[in-house]
Amino acid sequence: MFKRLRILILLFILITVALGNWRTESRLKDWQNSVHVTVYPLAGDDSPVTRDYLSTLRPTNFEALEKYFGSEASRLGLPLLKPVALELAPTLRTAPPSPPEGGDSALTAIVWSLRMRYWAWRHDEAPGPKPDIRLFLVYHDPSRRPTLPHSTGLREGRMALVQVFASPADQGGNQVVTAHELLHTLGATDKYDPETLMPRFPDGFAEPTREPRIPQERAELMAGRIPVGAQTADIPTSLAQTLIGPATAREIGWTHGR
Ligand SMILES: [Zn+2]
Structure with a gap:
């Protein structure tokens, strides 16, 4: 009896979350207003290189992304000057839950996004209104690992865990990965x-x-x-x-x- 009730409650939560996602996604994909994206930087290792790089991050580091989406939108005929507005949050001190590996079914994605949202709710120190999309940028010292772990962008929950290098030379490449994962959160496929x-x-x-x-x-x-x-x-x-x-x-x- 109780087991059935628990399953019913869980189902109810999942359906509510799915419906909420769908509604927000429809609103975002109307592109009547800018989509608000907050970038949360954090260290992926304990290297001083990463720590120092994080301390140099400014909102201007992300302006190229806003400009890119603006010019691509106008090239594709979207009548919105600034489709994506980015906000930089203070550096996070704790790591978010790891994304599901391999079997990324819709259910595991929803469960991860629920854990992520709970985590984000506890750690969100960004000022201003709640963002439409959250991007967690995990920075790594390139001398410690020449290749990066997999980045994950989720449509469910509209958030992404983006793995990037803590080096000015990699800023362009970092922006490409960030833009790619951002579009996953809006439903784009590989x-x-x-x-x-x-x-x-x-x-x-x-x-x-x-x-x-x-x-x-x-x-x-x-x-x-x-x-x-x-x-x-x-x-x-x-x-x-x-x-x-x-x-x-x-x-x-x-x-x-x-
Ligand atoms: Zn992808």
Whole structure:
């Protein structure tokens, strides 16, 4: 009896959360107003390099992202000057719950996002109104680990855990990863082959009609790589080397009703 009641209550919570998500997502994807995104930086290791880099972070470090979404939106015909407004929160002292690994079914994603929201509610020291989307940027000293753990952007709960390097030289690459994960929270899907990491044709190509098709000069943001050979693709080092393709634009609502 009690077990059944517990399951019913859990179901009720999950349905309420799913409905709330859906409603907020519809509002955000109308793009009538700027989507408010708060960036929460935190250290992914105990390196002094990471600590020092975190102390230099300013809102201006994220202006390139706002500008990128603004110019991409206008290129794609969205009548909104500033689609994404970013806010920088103070550095967090505690790490958020780890995202689900491997089996990212909708249920594990919702459970993680519930744990994340509870965690964010306890640790959110950002001033001002509550954000629409939360991005947790975990900084790592590049001399301690040359490659980064997987970043995760979740539509459920509209939050992302973004793994980045604590170095000025990597700022451009960091911005590409951050923009990619941000679009996941708005419903954009990956456009690369998960086995080979090669961009999928045509949706994962910045210029699918280009002749010859390869090499490409830019990456589609959700494909994440620039195809330069039949089996090779380069990682973009700045947002200027990427664009938002029509399939991604449709997924995030930028072509809705147009
Ligand atoms: Zn992705």
